[in-house]
Amino acid sequence: MGDEIKLVEKSRIMDAAAMKRAMRRLATEIVEKNKGADDLYIVGIRRRGVPLAETITDKIEALEGQRPLYGILDITLYRDDLSTVGANPVVNRTELDEDIDGKNVILVDDVLYTGRTIRAALDQLMDFGRPRKVQLAVLIDRGSEHRELPIQADFVGKMVPTKQTEIIKVMLKEYDDVEAVGIFERS
Amino acid sequence: MKLLIANGHLIDPDAQENTGMSVLIEDSKVAAWIKPNEQPPTDCEVFDASGLLVAPGFIDMHVHLREPGQEHKETIASGCAAAVAGGWTSVCPMPNTDPVNDNAAITRYMIEQAEHAGLANVFPIGAITKSSDGAELAEMGEMKAAGAVAVSDDGRPVPNAGIMLRAMQYAKDFDLPVIDHCEDKSLSSGGVMHEGRISLLLGLKGMPALAEDIDAVRDILLAAETGAHVHIAHVSTKGAVDAVRRAKEQGLNVTCEVTPHHFTLTDERVEGYDTNFKMAPPLRSREHLDAVIEGIRDGTIDAIATDHAPHHHDEKALEFDRAPFGVTGLETALGLAFNELVHRGVIGLERLVEMCSANPARIFGLKGRGTLRPGSAADLTIIDPELEWTYTNADSRSRSKNSPFSGWKFRGRAVATVVDGRVVFKI
Amino acid sequence: MEKPFRRRDLLGIRNISASEIIGILDTAENFREVNTREIKKVPALRGKTVINLFFENSTRTRTSFEIAAKRLSADAVNISVSSSSVAKGETLVDTALNLDAMDPDCIVVRHGSAGVPHQLANVSRAAIINAGDGANEHPTQALLDAMTIREHKGSIEGLEVAIVGDILHSRVARSNIHLLTKLGAKVRVAGPGTLVPGGFSHFVEKGMTVVPHIEDAIRGADVVMILRIQRERQDSAYFPTLREYSIHYGLTNERLELAKTDAIVLHPGPMNRGIEIASEVADSSRSLILDQVKYGVAVRMAVLYLATGGSASH
Numbered sequence: 001m002g003d004e005i006k007l008v009e010k011s012r013i014m015d016a017a018a019m020k021r022a023m024r025r026l027a028t029e030i031v032e033k034n035k036g037a038d039d040l041y042i043v044g045i046r047r048r049g050v051p052l053a054e055t056i057t058d059k060i061e062a063l064e065g066q067r068p069l070y071g072i073l074d075i076t077l078y079r080d081d082l083s084t085v086g087a088n089p090v091v092n093r094t095e096l097d098e099d100i101d102g103k104n105v106i107l108v109d110d111v112l113y114t115g116r117t118i119r120a121a122l123d124q125l126m127d128f129g130r131p132r133k134v135q136l137a138v139l140i141d142r143g144s145e146h147r148e149l150p151i152q153a154d155f156v157g158k159m160v161p162t163k164q165t166e167i168i169k170v171m172l173k174e175y176d177d178v179e180a181v182g183i184f185e186r187s
Numbered sequence: 188m189k190l191l192i193a194n195g196h197l198i199d200p201d202a203q204e205n206t207g208m209s210v211l212i213e214d215s216k217v218a219a220w221i222k223p224n225e226q227p228p229t230d231c232e233v234f235d236a237s238g239l240l241v242a243p244g245f246i247d248m249h250v251h252l253r254e255p256g257q258e259h260k261e262t263i264a265s266g267c268a269a270a271v272a273g274g275w276t277s278v279c280p281m282p283n284t285d286p287v288n289d290n291a292a293i294t295r296y297m298i299e300q301a302e303h304a305g306l307a308n309v310f311p312i313g314a315i316t317k318s319s320d321g322a323e324l325a326e327m328g329e330m331k332a333a334g335a336v337a338v339s340d341d342g343r344p345v346p347n348a349g350i351m352l353r354a355m356q357y358a359k360d361f362d363l364p365v366i367d368h369c370e371d372k373s374l375s376s377g378g379v380m381h382e383g384r385i386s387l388l389l390g391l392k393g394m395p396a397l398a399e400d401i402d403a404v405r406d407i408l409l410a411a412e413t414g415a416h417v418h419i420a421h422v423s424t425k426g427a428v429d430a431v432r433r434a435k436e437q438g439l440n441v442t443c444e445v446t447p448h449h450f451t452l453t454d455e456r457v458e459g460y461d462t463n464f465k466m467a468p469p470l471r472s473r474e475h476l477d478a479v480i481e482g483i484r485d486g487t488i489d490a491i492a493t494d495h496a497p498h499h500h501d502e503k504a505l506e507f508d509r510a511p512f513g514v515t516g517l518e519t520a521l522g523l524a525f526n527e528l529v530h531r532g533v534i535g536l537e538r539l540v541e542m543c544s545a546n547p548a549r550i551f552g553l554k555g556r557g558t559l560r561p562g563s564a565a566d567l568t569i570i571d572p573e574l575e576w577t578y579t580n581a582d583s584r585s586r587s588k589n590s591p592f593s594g595w596k597f598r599g600r601a602v603a604t605v606v607d608g609r610v611v612f613k614i
Numbered sequence: 615m616e617k618p619f620r621r622r623d624l625l626g627i628r629n630i631s632a633s634e635i636i637g638i639l640d641t642a643e644n645f646r647e648v649n650t651r652e653i654k655k656v657p658a659l660r661g662k663t664v665i666n667l668f669f670e671n672s673t674r675t676r677t678s679f680e681i682a683a684k685r686l687s688a689d690a691v692n693i694s695v696s697s698s699s700v701a702k703g704e705t706l707v708d709t710a711l712n713l714d715a716m717d718p719d720c721i722v723v724r725h726g727s728a729g730v731p732h733q734l735a736n737v738s739r740a741a742i743i744n745a746g747d748g749a750n751e752h753p754t755q756a757l758l759d760a761m762t763i764r765e766h767k768g769s770i771e772g773l774e775v776a777i778v779g780d781i782l783h784s785r786v787a788r789s790n791i792h793l794l795t796k797l798g799a800k801v802r803v804a805g806p807g808t809l810v811p812g813g814f815s816h817f818v819e820k821g822m823t824v825v826p827h828i829e830d831a832i833r834g835a836d837v838v839m840i841l842r843i844q845r846e847r848q849d850s851a852y853f854p855t856l857r858e859y860s861i862h863y864g865l866t867n868e869r870l871e872l873a874k875t876d877a878i879v880l881h882p883g884p885m886n887r888g889i890e891i892a893s894e895v896a897d898s899s900r901s902l903i904l905d906q907v908k909y910g911v912a913v914r915m916a917v918l919y920l921a922t923g924g925s926a927s928h
Binding site: 033074076077078079090092093094095123124127128129 | 651750916
């Protein structure tokens with residue numbers, strides 16, 4: 001997607017073990033706050049929210065002995081930057097096989113930054129039905145000072161205050177060689 | 188008034204001359220040739236032609252000047268301006284004006300308009316049949332008397348072999364060549380480009396080479412039967428070139444011409460659906476272009492004629508299959524002949540002059556033209572064979588801008604044109 | 615004219631590559647899901663204007679493009695021009711410039727003359743999509759045919775495809791021959807000699823053969839594509855009567871027996887039942903004519919999306 005930019009890693013803020021612990025904690029908090037796995041619908045946002053949502057679903061199943069519903073959102077068609085120069089988003093499939101009406105939807109993404117992706121995801125969800133409640137789980141929250149919309153996460157793996165010039169990269173074994181989170185800067 | 192075209196290189200195939208020579212013009216005639224070692228007269232204007240070729244004036248056997256009737260496309264004056272800028276001292280307009288040039292009054296009108304413009308000579312071609320309807324013969328004798336040099340129904344070729352037979356029998360009495368645009372429309376109707384792989388690829392209806400071949404063969408058989416002089420216009424197919432070659436071998440009175448676009452472009456140019464590549468006959472495939480080049484090389488093809496066919500911008504800005512046929516050509520012909528024929532070694536300069544001047548004059552019986560022998564008309568085309576230049580439609584003198592060659596670079600062009608002893612064009 | 619960044623035309627299949635074709639098909643696959651939703655609308659092309667400029671009648675293609683545009687939230691405007699531009703006294707270029715002055719993002723054009731989309735693309739700033747031009751191309755039809763074939767056969771590469779009927783006048787056949795041969799299918803075309811001229815064997819460089827009889831084309835085929843025969847061809851002496859055409863060139867169950875047992879039948883519609891296709895074939899489970907219509911919407915959504923800014927799926 002877009003031009004290749006050279007990035008240099010400044011510091012590593014999570015390794016594989018830390019990520020695993022954070023995911024486990026997220027799963028526990030979700031179950032605690034929602035009082036079990038009943039009516040839970042874990043929805044990953046493409047791309048990097050998807051493996052995270054899968055992991056959370058697995059962990060909730062291990063905790064509760066009941067597998068919550070699981071789905072995937074592709075928010076491309078709901079983006080607000082489709083007509084800006086440079087964006088050439090690729091459409092992928094949205095997979096919400098089960099009805100979302102009356103469900104407790106947990107949106108899962110890797111990083112919460114401006115909030116615009118979550119806005120698009122919420123709009124899309126509403127086109128699919130009327131969930132009882134929508135909550136947001138993210139592995140990394142870059143801090144509310146970057147927010148461009150009134151959106152907050154309900155479950156946060158790690159709060160990482162950053163500068164605008166910095167880039168947070170969540171690396172997952174599905175897409176990258178390593179499992180880690182790092183702060184990068186353009187070289 | 189005397190004008191000396193000094194120190195040029197004279198090429199006069201009719202007089203079998205190809206040498207350094209100055210030409211002295213007095214009034215509207217060539218007065219004398221002056222060899223380099225001879226003393227030229229001093230009481231005359233001098234045109235310095237050092238390093239230039241001096242040729243008998245070029246005669247375009249096939250143009251459309253649109254006047255009378257379609258002056259928004261071209262007038263005789265604007266067409267003649269384009270002609271002299273392209274090095275043509277004489278042009279022969281086809282009769283498809285509105286009304287059709289099928290009588291002496293229109294023939295005379297065209298000549299008068301040309302005299303009024305005072306640029307190129309205009310030798311009209313009369314219609315074969317009234318209104319070019321292919322039914323009743325036009326008054327060929329009267330048109331000849333008024334100045335017509337040949338007869339043709341050009342774009343509306345006589346479909347009926349019986350009428351064509353009688354037209355040839357009749358035209359022969361007046362020594363009028365019968366020019367035919369060979370196209371059997373029962374084979375080509377609805378077609379808009381050459382029929383072949385490209386027409387199939389572009390989804391455009393084709394005009395088969397066969398439509399030209401059949402008509403050319405018919406005309407040659409009729410020429411054999413009648414003894415008339417048949418001139419095949421703008422040959423574009425292998426079959427038509429072959430037919431003319433065989434006819435000449437048999438000693439028949441058959442001649443033919445080729446247009447610059449047919450010896451330059453192929454049907455692949457239609458890709459993109461630019462209507463400035465739509466003309467009749469259509470641009471053919473490589474095989475036909477090669478046959479046309481061979482016909483030029485071996486002498487089967489007698490003349491280069493432009494088939495200058497101006498159309499207004501609005502008429503060409505249409506769907507490909509609705510736009511009219513035809514492209515302008517007066518100002519690009521010589522550049523194309525240099526680029527495609529001379530510089531590539533297909534023909535030499537002498538043969539170029541023969542195809543543009545001596546042969547057209549012979550075919551149309553234009554006495555005292557096509558040569559610069561003393562006593563001839565002082566029509567001269569003065570050429571710089573090395574001059575590099577670019578043609579653009581915007582610079583064209585024609586009222587219409589429908590040339591497919593806009594932006595083309597050429598080496599060789601007419602730098603001055605002299606008609607009846609007057610320099611009517613000079614760059 | 616320089617197009618604004620990212621605007622892309624779809625003028626034909628001939629001038630796009632195999633990987634571009636696959637990109638469009640993959641994107642269309644992903645749009646199919648949108649068409650199964652209860653709310654069949656996404657905001658992707660909100661605020662974009664799509665003009666459906668139809669110089670030829672075609673309720674189905676126009677509706678398909680209109681639905682596709684609306685499901686992407688574009689504003690779709692239909693302009694039907696029954697008479698030609700010549701009859702209105704306006705040149706084609708004038709028409710294009712007038713529409714262009716209203717700043718549409720995309721113009722979907724159908725015209726009876728080949729090359730009109732190419733001519734419009736030269737003067738318009740909008741992305742031009744060819745919805746059928748004369749006998750030249752009908753690229754979205756070939757794409758939806760390919761999507762139908764992929765759905766039932768997995769991949770197009772290596773398939774044997776028979777295309778039968780009036781090849782000479784068919785833009786559907788041309789676009790399909792380009793698409794199928796680019797994707798590695800073996801195409802056999804057959805029809806009356808008047809409608810499949812000899813020169814057609816050189817139409818594409820490889821992958822297509824002209825065979826003498828309809829049976830030779832169908833024998834062993836995975837896909838049988840039947841073209842619509844137009845009555846007016848009878849008047850121009852391309853074939854004697856519709857009756858004789860149906861007997862010698864119509865697709866009957868008996869002829870379809872020659873194809874592979876799992877062969878599928880496609881027809882671009884509208885069908886002349888009992889002429890180029892027997893009713894029992896048209897109504898059989900092998901006939902995928904309604905699937906073609908269904909996939910048409912997804913294909914056109916993908917094409918509109920890609921023409922106005924999106925990238926192809928991979």
